[in-house]
Amino acid sequence: MRLRATLLYTTAIFGAASVAAPSLAQVADDPAVDAEQTDGDERSGGIPTIVVTAQKREQSVQDVPxxxxxxxxxxxxxxxxxxxxxxxxxxxxxxxxxxxVSSNVYIRGVGSGSNAGFEQAVATFVDGVYHGRSRYTQSAFVDVERVEVLRGxxxxxxxxxxxxxxxxxVTRTPSLxxxxxxIQASYEFEGNEPAVEAGVGGPLIEDKLGIRVAGRYSDLDGFITNGVIGQDNPNVEDKFIRGTMVAEFGDAWQATFKAEYGKQDSIAPLAVQLTNCPxxxxxxxxATFSCGFALATGQETELDYNRSANPGEFxxxxxQEYVFTLEKDNLNGPGIVFQAAISxxxxxxxxxxxGVAADFFSFNTFESVNQKTLETRFTSPRDFPVEVIFGGYYLDTGTTINTTLNFPFATVLLAGPLAPLAPFAxxxxxxxxxxxxxxxxxxxSVTVPLGETFSVTGGLRYTHSRKQGLQSATNATANDPFGLTVTPLPAALQPVAAFLxxxxxHTTLGIVEDDAFLPSVSVQFEPTDDLTLYAKFSEGFKAGGLDAVELTGIxxxxxxEPETVDSYEIxxxxxxxxxxxxxxxxxxxSDYSDLQQSVAQFTATSAFITIANVGGLRTQGIETGLVWQITDNxxxxxxxxxxxxxxxxxxNAGCTALQALQAQNAGQVGCSQNLTGEAPPFAPSYSGNIRLGYETPIGDSLKLTVDGAMNFSGGYHVIADxxxxxxxxxxxxxDLRVGIGDYDDRWGVAFVxxxxxNTLVVGxxxxxxxxxxxxxxxxxxGRTLAIQANFKFK
Incomplete structure (x- = not known):
């Protein structure tokens, strides 16, 4: 049984219509607090049960709908x-x-697209703290207990x-x-990336006070060659440190304080390349400007791991984040959770x-977020016949976003009526x-058992949001190639520049205020300990907001407007x-209404991104997961x-380049297309993975582990038009991992x-x-080839 227990540590265990981990990773279920793995059902052995708190109470993974x-x-x-x-x-x-200006984050074909004004439709929570911006959690996973991915x-x-x-x-906490x-050290050869991660913790006062400190450092040299400057992009140096302290007092109380800081410095982090030229x-x-320049200089424009760009990108x-959590166990009375966070x-x-080594078009964008959150949650005692959870949540966020688009190519157009702009180019x-x-x-939420095998859970959330912002735009002179500083044009020339x-x-004040009641109901039927069936209905809501890059002043x-969803799952x-x-x-x-969609618009001389509320989106499908313990090994x-x-x-979707050209040739002002019935971006008809894990002893004290996986996806569009x-x-x-280590996992070395x-995939x-x-x-x-070594003690 020793081999089985060890192998299961690198395997996949499922809950709900779950999917697999990258390779045969240990998979549990839940988004929130604790998860613990039992040793399996003593009656039958096999794949062990996972205990989670996805619904803010301890449940087997089989019970989470x-x-x-x-x-x-x-x-x-x-x-x-x-x-x-x-x-x-x-x-x-x-x-x-x-x-x-932001990342693409999509689940089941649902995402917000690229606009800095969005909170993402797919949210991220770190130890329960909301991270709504797409690059908020850009830094590495450091000393993580687990990462949960919830669909819908x-x-x-x-x-x-x-x-x-x-x-x-969910990050690791100190043992009491x-x-x-x-500690784990690794070196990835393709990107010349060394990395080291370490974490250590334990009791300062046994059973009373504990501390844990963790950190990570990595330095990626790059995987896309910039032939102009002879360097690889993107170059990313990542540093992160976290400290966590836990204190237990009384019969059931625990206080946790966490402080963390991360810094990522990059050269050319958005390493794009010119394609389809001519x-x-x-x-x-x-073929003008970028493409014309590429043709004249013999630049290669195939889609690959090469690019041409000027130096100076960065x-x-x-x-940084500070989180205080106070909890009382609900074993002998009501449970209480209070959490306060500053981010x-x-x-x-x-x-x-x-896409070329010329000053034709560039941009810079800056985003600063200061956030405070409070959450209080109460749970009924564990021996209470009806399970009750209720609480409140408060968020206060200040956000500053600044984006500068630079048009050096337009200098050649500054003649005739546009000649007054020439001195300001x-x-x-x-x-x-x-x-x-x-x-x-x-x-x-309230969960009511109806007999030993049937239960019903009803939930309700009321949410209110108010956003107020001052948004402005102006034409200016770029004082450097990336427009890091600009000088606004004289007022008399602003209308002339706007034409181009x-x-x-403009400077416009916007106020958005939204309210919503969100009901949810689920039913569960468990005829045996090994079989669970469920059905669930829920409504969802995402608040409206302000377009960070609105240009017109209208x-x-x-x-x-806010977007809403009616979602069904069995x-x-x-x-x-x-x-x-x-x-x-x-x-x-899931049927979405007023879906918030980012729309990229390109004219002959400009580029901008707007936000539109799409009338509707329907996303439906099937998700399956299987794990088979064929033998102990x-x-x-x-x-x-x-x-x-x-x-x-x-x-009213944005046009493709061809549609825009056809509209221009026809003398039309503006351009749109009807995408009703078409799929959104990042929505392939199928995707999945297949995994195999094997483990065998080597001598009396060592073991060999081999994990392989094939990840796959059907085709999809990467832009909304x-x-x-x-x-x-x-x-x-x-993917492949081959490792050798001791039975007790105290040390190991591996190739990953x-x-x-080296499959090429466009992001x-x-x-x-x-x-x-x-x-x-x-x-x-693309392809990564790494060696790693790790050591553990306890």
Whole structure:
């Protein structure tokens, strides 16, 4: 049985219509507090049960009516997964990729797209604290207990805006009984990336007071070659440290204080490359600016791991967070949780996005977030016949966003009526938003058992949000290639410049105030300990807001409406064959109304992003997961998701480059297309993975572990206008880990290879300003080959 227990530590265990971890990672279930693994059912052995608190109370994973997955922190380390983007590449129906002013975060085809004014439809929570901005949790997973991925709206038990799903990150806390720690060092050869992570903690006063300190350092040299400067991009140096203190007092009280700080410094973090040059007809007759320059200089423009860009691109992310949590166990009376958190996050990016070594088009963007949250939660005593949870939540956030678009290429156009602008070249457009948000909510749920095998849970959340912001835009002179500082144009020249850039000088006050009542009901039937069936209905809500990059100054265009969803899910979770096989399946359907969608618009001389409320989106499908313990030494896992997502009413979508050209040739002012019935971005019809894990002894004290996985996806669009030239075709990626260590996992060495076939996958794409028919695209990280060594003590 020793081998079985060890193998299960690197395996996949499922709850709900779950999916697999990256390789045969240990998978549990839940977003919130604790998870513990039992040793399995003593009657039958096999795959052990996972105890979680996904609904703010302890439950077996089989009892949680949610399609979710949990990946352990040790699995993240073993497979060299350093952040959400790396993790998402292994999860069906989950996509996270970098883009310009914000990232793309999608689950089941639902996401907000790239606009800094958005809180993401897929929210992130770290130890229960809301991180709504897409790059808020950019730093590495450090000393993580587990990461939970929940699909579909999470309306009742989460604090804010998780209408499409949620990532919940739970960090390790100190033991109060013994000192323990670990250190892992690795080197990845393709990106020349050394990394080291360590954590140590234990009691200062046994059973009373404990402390844990953890940190990580890595330095990625890059995986895309910039031929202009002879360097690899992106170059990312990542530093992170966290300290956690836990104190227990009285019979059931515990206080936790956590402080953490992270800093990420990058060179060319948005490493885009020019593609589709020369463009196909009817664009090829006018290959100007970026594409014309590339053709004249012989620049290679195939989609690969090479690019051309000017030096000077950089970015940085700095985040800090302080969390205090006071808890009382509900074993001998009501349970109480009080949490207060202060978070600060700053993000900056300066990028050359014309795709060539010339000053044609670039931008910079800055985002600063200061957030305070409070949450209080009460639970009924464990021996109470009806399970009751209720509480309140408060959020106060101040956000500053500034974006500058630079148009050096337009200098050649400054003649005739535009000649007065020539002395002020190169032109730029400067946009800013200062916003304050207050949100509060009250929530509760009641679970009523109806006999020994049937139960009903009803929940309700009331939420109120108010956002007030001052948004402005102006035409300016860029004082450097990236517009890090600008000088506004004289007032008399602003209308002339607006004709060229699309920026109308303005300062507009916007106020958005929303309320919603969100009901949820689920029923569960458990005829045996090894079989659970459930059905669930819930409503979701995401507050309206202000467009951070609105250019026109038209007051009605500054704000956008909230989005809502009605979501249905049914599922089955089963253990079979003496718990040697776990099988789960869930079918879902979600109908979104007024979906907040980011729309990129490109004119002959400008680029801008607007926000529109799409009339409707329906996303439906099936998610399955299977784990089979074939022998004590061998385990097989597979996950497959089918997705059918389509807009129900989207008549005013942004145009493709070809449609915009056709409208221009026809003398039309503006351009839109009808995408009703079409799929949103990052919504392949199928995705999944297949995994195999094997373990065998070597001599009397060592073991060999081999974990392999194939991750796959059908084709999908990466931008909202569904331009066929940026369609990502179906792909497969193969991962392998081979490790040798001792039976007690005190030390080990391993080789880890991810995406061994070096499959090229596009993460984001955009039209090239003033070079219609060509595109800039960013590829995700390709093959990685790493060696790692780890040591643990306890």
């Amino acid at each position: 949610i399609s979710l997955q949990v990946v352990t922190g040790e699995s993240l380390q073993n497979m060299q997964i350093a952040g959400v983007e790396d993790l998402a590449g292994s999860l069906p129906n989950v996509f996270v990729t970098k883009d310009t 709206p999470q309306s009742i038990y989460f604090g804010n805006n998780a209408i499409g799903g949620a990532f919940s990150v 009984s013994n000192w323990e720690g670990s 463009p196909e007809p009817p664009f090829n007759a006018a 970015g940085d992310i700095e985040a 600060k996050y700053d993000f900056f990016l300066a990028a050359d996005t014309d 190169p032109l730029a457009g400067d946009i800013s938003l200062d916003q304050q948000e207050e949100a509060m909510s009250l929530f509760g 850039t699309g920026f109308n000088t 007051a009605d265009r500054l704000t956008f 599922g089955l979770k089963a253990f079979l064959f003496d718990r040697n096989l776990s099988f789960n399946i869930a079918a879902f359907r 061998l385990q097989f896992g597979a996950d497959v998701a089918y997705l059918d997502a389509a807009y129900q009413d989207y008549a 569904r331009d066929p030239n940026t369609f990502q075709s179906a792909w497969e990626k193969f 290879g991810r995406n061994l076939g 984001s794409a955009n039209d090239v300003v003033a070079s219609a028919g060509s595109y800039t695209q960013q590829v995700q990280r």
